[in-house]
Amino acid sequence: MSGFEQPIRIGMVGGGRDAFIGAVHRMATRLDQSMQLVAGALSSTRDKSIASGLDLGLDEERCYESWERMIADEAARSPEDRMQALVIVTPNHVHFPVAKAAMEMGFHVICDKPLAMNSAQADELVDIQSRTGLVFGVTYNYTGYPMVKQARHLVRSGALGEIRKIIVEYNQGWLSTPLEETGQKQADWRTDPSRAGMGGAMGDIGSHAENLVSYVTDLEVTRFSSDLTAHVPGRQLDDDASMLLQFENGARGILTVSQICTGCRNDLRLRVWGTQGGITWHQETPDRLVQTSLDGPEQIHHRADSSLCDASLSATRLPGGHPEAFIEAFANLYRSMAEAIRAGLDDGQRYDYPTVRDGARGVKFIEQVVSNSGDGWSVLR
Amino acid sequence: MSGFEQPIRIGMVGGGRDAFIGAVHRMATRLDQSMQLVAGALSSTRDKSIASGLDLGLDEERCYESWERMIADEAARSPEDRMQALVIVTPNHVHFPVAKAAMEMGFHVICDKPLAMNSAQADELVDIQSRTGLVFGVTYNYTGYPMVKQARHLVRSGALGEIRKIIVEYNQGWLSTPLEETGQKQADWRTDPSRAGMGGAMGDIGSHAENLVSYVTDLEVTRFSSDLTAHVPGRQLDDDASMLLQFENGARGILTVSQICTGCRNDLRLRVWGTQGGITWHQETPDRLVQTSLDGPEQIHHRADSSLCDASLSATRLPGGHPEAFIEAFANLYRSMAEAIRAGLDDGQRYDYPTVRDGARGVKFIEQVVSNSGDGWSVLR
Amino acid sequence: MSGFEQPIRIGMVGGGRDAFIGAVHRMATRLDQSMQLVAGALSSTRDKSIASGLDLGLDEERCYESWERMIADEAARSPEDRMQALVIVTPNHVHFPVAKAAMEMGFHVICDKPLAMNSAQADELVDIQSRTGLVFGVTYNYTGYPMVKQARHLVRSGALGEIRKIIVEYNQGWLSTPLEETGQKQADWRTDPSRAGMGGAMGDIGSHAENLVSYVTDLEVTRFSSDLTAHVPGRQLDDDASMLLQFENGARGILTVSQICTGCRNDLRLRVWGTQGGITWHQETPDRLVQTSLDGPEQIHHRADSSLCDASLSATRLPGGHPEAFIEAFANLYRSMAEAIRAGLDDGQRYDYPTVRDGARGVKFIEQVVSNSGDGWSVLR
């Protein structure tokens, strides 16, 4: 067993009072002491930003009124003291300017998905990262689940044979009504094109679905036919999106995401079938992975089974049957990103976390399926 | 309780030795004594046809060498003695000539799906039925399940509100390998365009999926974008089909069927969501129907619950928890068709069975999604 | 494939208008044409008995006013014409006199469980059967399920190692209220000691639980500590029973049955663990059998999987994923008993059906766990 590793010092943009996902990021960092919050510009308004930092026990002088100030002031601190990485958990339109500014001042970046408002922004972030070599993680958190890692292992090891069919779905119901009209904060910005970008459900959860397929199968989409709809009257962005996919190897796929599947919670499911077998994973019971084969019984793999791959086992904290869940998966990403930051090496394959390139691929995908919705088959460029 | 009803006398075409579905039809008729097999032309070859009839205990003189002979000879019998209806359980290419000939000699018809090889044939059968008024049932057997009837009831009663999203899938894996090359009889004809028609998986099980959506939701498809694939090398017909659907009311849908989902058995699932709630039904656990709502707990309805609709309860034989399944659902269709035949009235709504019109709609659907596969959006004509 | 086998001709006692289980027996016989109802004394009152027979399409002269008359008159018929076996589906107190009289007139017997009102009666039936050699089946129908046969196979083949722990439970909720006071027929006799015998829930469903354990494990109970309770005020017989069991090989067990588990339907579950693995079977999803092992994934066996044992596969009618259920399992018993009757050989091991000895063991078990309820540990004699 090795000695104690100091947590990576982080600043956070967004995630103040009334926010949702910022608190999850913080719990994820604390679970393993992988990172430690030392600074924050937690809200878009000065007073709320500072008050939110005090709520979290930050030093008053590091409760910043704005992200610009935080980046400037932290950069002025000594190397042993200043934040090492900046975590961006704001609405989507803020991702790009913050990430760009942070990298330009030499900070590593951890950014929520979707990476940016459009592929031009995304490409620019990729360029800056390439130039600076800084670590840039994108929190596609579902890839942190141990059984998703096992799914990837089964595909990569050839246990399923050549992949032929992929169905990924992410069904939610929380936007079945015009919730944004009530002022509910999460609904408000996610349905506003100026803050969410061009994708509604597609941007918010379609991004996860796309990335999950890519992570597990390593297959590239080549063509698609998409259909995005805003079912709730008055809504400007899609609240439901379905598409047919064709992959480079001839596999066929379906991707469907929705926020109007009334009564669904976070019903993210991935099914993949190949010539030799299939797998099913469901986010709401994440410790299980079903594997099927040409004949023989269906098999249920459970997290922490000794038969699982190393990547799955090393993402596991508890014995089987003591369930792990969302926060633990999220913490796995943070643990991986902390390792990369310590090593000073932005290598998503080696440390097993999603990179700015994964984020950029996601933005490009969203952009095209939105733009070509209803047009029939398009080549993914 | 009413007195004993004499079973309807039936002849059967197909369903001899080595066949599969014919035996299911016979069990379905026997379960409730709704119909009684009195004659058979059970195979395409003379000797096997006769031997198959003897296997089943038919009178030797009613073990016919061919369906033409059966129709002719049975028609020559006295009204009290001759078969009343003819059941067609052959490969698809035989459906049309037999059904046509049977009706022209005054016999009611019960025909497996898909109804015919193309829409021209299907339309002709609709015409003949209209002209003769004979009962014509198509064995879309999944509509016989009590919880499918409850699903329909929930939609019709408005419990789900306006329908917005439909996902229907039918995943099988038995054709993941080139089984047809081994001579396996079921695989052999289903992968042969001259006997199966233009659709492979689409014709065989896509027909069920299409009909299930129609039965439960009453919604008409207006546009689609389909993608059919033959994954197994050398196979001439699709073994996998996916499509996006748009419905008359603006609802969106996905229909996907496959015979290369390795390890799947008869994984037919229907999910429907509306403005007020959603339902999920899965054929492999058919006694359950999940209902969700805008808030409040998920509800699991079980077959025979006193809260269910009349159509569901009257399709039920056993108390809840004593499971009913495939054969019982099939028998419900036979019970309904027997009632219609006794009444001499081809009314699928009243007696609750799929009619020749349902069958024709299905053939038209298959024809168009096959023809336009890969072409992008098409209007369903 | 062999030629057609004539169904065994049966008479039925009980199962008339308003009865429940008689109709299930008849459906079970018809499904495979294993047996054919030719005579009936279907109710305890003359007029209802005859009317019930006419309802079923029996010849008027074989709609008997009483079981005594049926036995006498049928015995007077020619051997090719008369009933071969008598099916007893009455309340429990009628089992013994009818079974005895039937055997004494040379008829095979198929009797519902529990076999008799007490062990003295049961022993006498065993004696008569031994003397006459007639086939005597007891309809412990749950042993007819294909996956129960597979469970037995796994135990017998040693796949689980030495058995250490058994939990069997049968939870129902239909008697949570004093339903018998409403005149509901099924509740009425089952809660009346003069018709049901000494056991309430224990006799009605505890008998199934005991037999299921015996069938699957072949282990004998040696000691027990039982606790039977009548929870509903005024009820004379137990509506809830729990007991600890010790088996001859040192295995430990729990048997619990209840009719006051509010909201449960027919929640019969069996779990068995040995030194090498375990199995779980649940009657409400009967096509699945879960198998666990010391390590490695959980395995789900599905009915009709090619890897299953012969006994399981030959009790199967449909491909996997086309669910089979309660009536099919019941029909398997009838198919087995028909074979035994054709062979004239009362061999439950060979033909795989429960015999009068299984029935007598069950009665003895019920008698003792009822008598010693609350007394602490008793030796099962």
Place this chain on the structure above:
Amino acid sequence: MSGFEQPIRIGMVGGGRDAFIGAVHRMATRLDQSMQLVAGALSSTRDKSIASGLDLGLDEERCYESWERMIADEAARSPEDRMQALVIVTPNHVHFPVAKAAMEMGFHVICDKPLAMNSAQADELVDIQSRTGLVFGVTYNYTGYPMVKQARHLVRSGALGEIRKIIVEYNQGWLSTPLEETGQKQADWRTDPSRAGMGGAMGDIGSHAENLVSYVTDLEVTRFSSDLTAHVPGRQLDDDASMLLQFENGARGILTVSQICTGCRNDLRLRVWGTQGGITWHQETPDRLVQTSLDGPEQIHHRADSSLCDASLSATRLPGGHPEAFIEAFANLYRSMAEAIRAGLDDGQRYDYPTVRDGARGVKFIEQVVSNSGDGWSVLR
């Protein structure tokens, strides 16, 4: 939203290198920053104890060689600096001396279950707590699950009516083989009476089962008949325990726990039925609670549903469908205990955590079911 609360400063006894549950306690404290580890005597040997503390990043001077030293030295620190509470995560035989010494020096105590080696020790701890008024929490962690809190709410609110039947089970399989002979640390001490106490499976997990029943139903056991067995040859303590229970209100129960249920992980299940309905909770899918009623559909409550009780909702961090699990439930206990410590008030009902009295009741229960195993019915004194 309130300001930041300083975490409670804790010391830990046990939980060093190779330990299991100590790490879980630490993650649970960190998740919400409810408590902060400032001192440790983490192992029973001097060098390992100190090394383990350094591993965790403790100040070197607070990495103690023994718990005696830690208590003494911490007590000598200033009130603002010294640990406030001591967490005991050692094998069972160490609980009592440490807890006693800690309280006598004025430290609050958080102790793993079972509380002590026997009821004399437990009673003494109760006495000391009563005298000192210090907060004393026992980490029956399963009561921290939000849906367990909802279960308790449903019982207390009368939704189930009067309780009649309770089945609690905790099935594990990890001790199916003589794992202790391999030197595996967790197996080693748990099977050793000098360190584990009189109960094997009963002490380790039976304690959880007993407490879960008590927490959810508030019912007291009055009589029991128990059967404890050591199935694995050479093992001195029970690895399997089953018992019948009778409760003060006439309800009947079954408690069964095992560590030889081969293939089971942490299969803790609770079912409770009353005159009006029933509930089922399963620890491996902890975000769900099934509720049944006299009629009407089965209901599945999901964590975070707006219809849940306050206690359940305030124990919730994430929206429904983002699963929470074992660590989060554990953290809920720590959050509650931190509140009690801040308030200086040992009130388990008010702050919702298990107290020393719950722990003592558990020890008494274990003691009696072990002592009277095989003796038939005993009164619980």
